[in-house]
Amino acid sequence: MKTFRHxxxxxxxxxxxxxxxxxxxAAATVPAAPAASAQQSAAAPAPREAFEPVLGxxxxxxxxxxxxxPLNGQIEVxxxxxxxxxxxxxxxxxxxxxxQRQPDDVRVTPLAAPFGGYWQPYAKAFYAAEAMDLLDATHxxxxxxxxxxxxxxxxxxxxxxxxxxxxxHGADEKKFAQAMESFAVSGQMRRALKxxxxxxxxxxxxxxxxxxxRVLSGQDFQxxxxxxxxxxxxxxxxxxxxxxxxxxxxxxxxxxxxxx
Numbered sequence: 533m534k535t536f537r538h539x540x541x542x543x544x545x546x547x548x549x550x551x552x553x554x555x556x557x558a559a560a561t562v563p564a565a566p567a568a569s570a571q572q573s574a575a576a577p578a579p580r581e582a583f584e585p586v587l588g589x590x591x592x593x594x595x596x597x598x599x600x601x602p603l604n605g606q607i608e609v610x611x612x613x614x615x616x617x618x619x620x621x622x623x624x625x626x627x628x629x630x631x632q633r634q635p636d637d638v639r640v641t642p643l644a645a646p647f648g649g650y651w652q653p654y655a656k657a658f659y660a661a662e663a664m665d666l667l668d669a670t671h672x673x674x675x676x677x678x679x680x681x682x683x684x685x686x687x688x689x690x691x692x693x694x695x696x697x698x699x700x701h702g703a704d705e706k707k708f709a710q711a712m713e714s715f716a717v718s719g720q721m722r723r724a725l726k727x728x729x730x731x732x733x734x735x736x737x738x739x740x741x742x743x744x745x746r747v748l749s750g751q752d753f754q755x756x757x758x759x760x761x762x763x764x765x766x767x768x769x770x771x772x773x774x775x776x777x778x779x780x781x782x783x784x785x786x787x788x789x790x791x792x
Contacts, residue, residue: 551735551749552617554647583755585762590748590755592732597744600727606639607767609760610740612733614645615654616686621679623737624672626753638764642671645728645736646721650687653712654678657694659720660711661703670701742767 585591599608611627613620631640644658645651657674661667677684677697684693691709699705711717727733731740739747739756741763747756 551737552614552619553735554651583758585759590751590759591745591763592748594731594740594744594746596730597742598730599743600641600643600740601639603742603772606637607764607772608742609634609638609640609764610643610727610743611640612643612645612728612736612738612740614647614651614736615658615674615678616650617736618679620737621675623753624675627737627757628672630757637768642667643724643727645733646725647728650689652721653689653691653694655721655724656691656712656717657698659717659724660708660714661698662720663711663716664703664708666698666701666703670698673701742772744772 587593600610601608611623613623627640634640642658644655646655654674658667661670674684674697678686684697691712694712695703695705695709698708727740727743731743731746733740733746735749737756738749739760741747741760744767745763747759747763751759
């Protein structure tokens with residue numbers, strides 16, 4: 533039994549290293565239980581040799597950098613993700629544990645990628661939940677619903693099904709469905725799309741630091757976070773958070789509208 537379990541884990545764990553692209557077929561790539569294996573990894577990460585992240589190999593520098601949100605004295609770490617992405621489901625417990633260890637000057641911001649197609653309804657649901665202050669209660673639960681419980685389909689999900697899910701977590705079902713189609717959420721979707729285009733994000737999960745550095749895909753999750761730690765230190769040493777970097781003015785207006 534022990535040998536069989538090791539064989540199964542050796543087949544499942546590599547899935548955690550595969551990013552989800554814009555054209556991926558979510559229905560074909562969702563593994564049976566990615567989050568469970570990732571939780572094991574988050575609880576007890578395997579020992580590894582430290583390495584010095586290299587520009588061009590582990591991360592790239594973005595031309596004309598702009599943060600997603602005004603920095604306000606903090607260093608911004610954006611996680612671009614998708615609820616339908618199996619790799620993101622695996623990454624969720626890992627980044628959650630990492631987030632808990634961050635000091636006050638680091639702001640970790642999830643950004644639902646509006647890549648089109650089956651990505652759209654889940655991204656709309658994320659921004660509606662964010663505006664209604666439901667993310668803490670629903671973020672992990674949504675990953676579980678799609679990838680573990682299979683109570684929501686990766687493709688072809690309806691607004692009604694998503695509103696029903698959030699209603700089970702305290703939302704008014706009718707108001708949530710309306711919020712998904714609202715002008716405010718449309719503004720957040722446009723803003724998120726502009727950010728992914730500006731930073732060159734075309735797969736998930738992808739980490740972007742201060743709108744200036746993008747971690748390259750295809751790396752072990754723990755290595756990704758090691759690279760992020762390195763980039764945060766670079767920005768901290770440069771006093772980037774103190775500079776109060778500004779997001780695009782139009783993006784700020786859309787952000788305010790989404791919370792009204």
